[in-house]
Amino acid sequence: MPIISQKIPSWIAFSAVLAVLAVITYQILLKPEDLKGSKNILTMATTIPIPVDGPESLAWDPQGEGPYVGVTDGRILKWRGLGLGWVEFAYTSPLRGNCSKHEVVPTCGRPLGVRFEQKTGDLYICDGYFGLMKVGPEGGLAELVVGEAEGRKVMFANQMDVDEEEDVFYFNDSSDKYHFREIFYVTINGERSGRVIRYNKKTKEVKVVMDNLLSNNGLALNKDGSFLITCESATGVVYRYWIKGPKAGTSDVFAKIPGHPDNIRRTPTGDFWLGLQCKNNLIGNLLVYNQWLGKLAEKTVNLKLLTALFNGFKPHGIAVKISGETGEILEILEDKEGKTMKYVSEAYERDDGRIWFGSVYSPSVWVLDSKLVTA
Template sequence: MPISERVPTWAAVPAVFAVLAVISYQTLITPYNLEGAKNVLPMGKTIPLPVDGPESIEWDPQGGGPYAAVVDGRILKWRGDDLGWVEFAHTSPHRGNCSRHGVVPTCGRPLGLTFEKKTGDLYICDGYLGVMKVGPEGGLAELVVDQAEGRKVMFANQMDIDEEEDDLYFNDSSDKYHFRDVFYVVFNGERSGRVIRYNKKTKEAKVVMDNLRCNNGLALNKDRSFVISCESSTGLVHRYWIKGPKAGTRDIFAKVPGYPDNIRLTPTGDFWLGIHCKKNLIGRLIVNNQWLGKLVEKTVKLEFLIGLMNSFKPHGVAVKISGETGEILEILEDKEGETMQYVSEVYERDDGKLWLSSVFKPAVWVLDRK
């Protein structure tokens, strides 16, 4: 008897849909493989936090820390295994309704952290309040700058300091969105991101790069001759020349895989970039088609959008690029998300250890590469 006579037609329908679903997932949602990546991040040691989202970490001039910027508006300091995490500072005086698991705008959302070595002051990019500063004793941070060239700083993200010139360089990632809606900025195609230079002596805030698409990480190079800023949407790393024959001009320094977050200079003059997740086909389609990105913004819940970005399987990636040429030197990953997920920053210490943090998870991690 022919198969068509033995099996009812309706019985084949679920099987067809199942096959199409598998093909669609493999084609649209499965993340791209990263050629040459080393799956070593699962070997990192986990240091839990009592609150989510240590987006950025930093050490003070005496080597104390790390300090971590967390989701409830505070900066916590690690005092070792015996004392654990203690509160060091906060960016907003409004602490009554702050959540350890989600952003409350009135509490602020500290992101990038940078210590000024000569003063011991900690500078904080807050995704709601602007660029803040707190002294070596901690406490409530004070506002440094929240506007540039007549436009309010809506989304201060990461910064670096040229201490010789008393210049602060920082990202303002959007003129429409604050931190909580960052993924809409990634997908909807808007190009209102800026890199701003603020001089502490003159109090002047000047835009040195604009027309950026969700610029996220920022760092000065070792001799302070240029500053780089990466776009999370495109993976492009833009460079602005501060000194030398190209001073005042900009170019493309590098392109990295995935959706990059913070940038940190290494002791040898290269850069580490934290990568939120690898890209997949559906993410690329949304990012590269503005009409589709705007449709997603209006119709898709943010939680689902985040899951779609990371293929519904959070993982961790770190990329090292040359401080001279921008070429990719190394890619490390936690392919299955066994230990590290949503990596937002990679900080290489003088002893060679890599400290990694996460914009969402309640942990930092340490990878001893020796």
């Protein structure tokens, strides 16, 4: 009986080896980590499209109308319901000629964290290029409130909160080198130039209360205003800064989040939701915790590729709820495959039992019934 040659062509063998190496590389370096106890329920959220990318943060006015969101082209839009949709409310720059719905144009500004002062109806805006800004209840062009603190320009105002009893505002300045568009370079360059700034509305005093932070992003006061928390997107560390009491003026570590957190919002019961850009993976950790490697990537890797490396080429949605007293992780919600949500920047739980989600890149917000979380 003749022997039939079973020799595999070399190109097929070579391709198979490459495929195996690619799978191994992905599993080791790029795959987002699996989180114990997480609930893959963000796919059940309702999507509300927006004609512009990047509704990074959400706010409701004193009458309960909204949400209002800051978007990529430098405007703040207001949701008027299914019948009327989104309408323009305000903008942070008068230079509107070349603004893009999909790409950040520095001269147009980039509204990030937004927060209404309930007693005045003024909307305060952290613009990632201009600083802390304000617009009145009628909207229109916002005005600059704080653009410098202790001799350093506010380069990357990010998120804020307000103690309305004391007329004191706290906000993050995430970097003294980069603006919003280079956000992932802030994450990997290893430079601890982030700070938390306090603005006293009565006295106009501007003071740095925390510094030496690495890409600090979200910020929120606790329920009684005795402390604030702020998170580092690079490391997932959440710091607590004591405002009142015997520890006033000191800080400590409050929590550690399994991923790269963005905004923080306090819940009606006093806990906190954190939106996460993505979960951890090995390549992201290597870039964050090895400054020389981060500096090399900063010079050689473009931002789109860097973003893809951090999320393992698999954009996904994730939000984490932590205790307002202990920092303990209470809930982890995911859309593991990114079918509905991607790049979650904020999770905002309302008194009506719904959780709203924003995104720094996607052209939509999402709404989830909180009953699904506890089911």
